[in-house]
Amino acid sequence: MTRKAVRTTARDSAWQWNRSEQTRRALLDAAREIFCEQGFTDSAIVAVVRRAGSSVGSLYHHFGGKTELFVALWEDYEDARxxxxxxxxxxAKEAGETDPLELFLVGTRSFLDGCWRRRDLVRLWMDGDGPPGFELMRRGRGREWIRRNAVLLGAGGEPVDRLVVGVLxxxxGEAGREIGTCSRKRDADAIRDATVVLIRRLDPLHVR
Incomplete structure (x- = not known):
């Protein structure tokens, strides 16, 4: 194969990948709208593909079905937050912050601001209308979230340490759900700021 043919093949492959990724993104965006409007149970695949300007075959190619599409939407949300x-x-670290609690609060603010931006999805997860096994997946992700928070806080492995990180x-998480129900950003900001104050008062690094 000539160099020109190789370059042409590479360009074609890149174009096809980009087009495939655009289709996948369009289906996820459409799924977000349809699921949030109608819930998981009452949503139909045909409504999603119509909203995305795609086809049923394309949806099944990228996701496999309605359940897999719902899970992919949730994973996309989790990855983004x-x-x-x-x-x-x-x-914050690049700016010179080294205090574990301050870094934890930076992450907390970011998470809660994301809950406001994605409040439609927060309400969708709160509704509990998901496919079988979804709640089990959420609990597993929640345990991983606790583990990452423990690392960020520099918490030890003692029972009290695990309790403190779990409570925080x-x-x-509860603040995020409250923000998901807000209709005004100022209310969401008030919840975010109150959460930060509450965590400071708990003084998690000095509980023991």
Whole structure:
């Protein structure tokens, strides 16, 4: 194969990948709208593909079905919130912040701001209308969230340490759900700020 043929093949492959990724993104965006409007049970695949301007075959190619599409939407949400928090913490570290609690609060603010931006999805997860096994998946992700918070706080492995991190994570999760129900950003900001104050008062690094 000539160099020109190789370059042409590479360009074609890149174009096809980009087009495939655009289709996948369009289906996820449409699924977000349809699921949030109608819930998981009452949503139909045909409504999603119509909203995305795609086809049923394309949806099954990318996701496999309605359940897999719902899970992919949730994973996309989880990945986005984790990415936002990680980037916020990394920026704080680059700016010179080293205190574990302050870094934890940076991540907390980022997470809660994300709950406001994605409040339609927060309400969708709260409704409990998901496919079989979804709640089990959420609990597993929740345990991983607690583990990451423990690392960020520099918590030890003692039972009290695990309790403190679990309580803090629950407080943040509940604040996120409250923000999901807000209709005004100022109310969401008030909840975020109150959460930060509450965590400071708990003084988690000095509980023991």
């Amino acid at each position: 984790e990415r936002d928090a990680s980037e916020a913490v990394a920026q 994570t629950s407080v943040i």
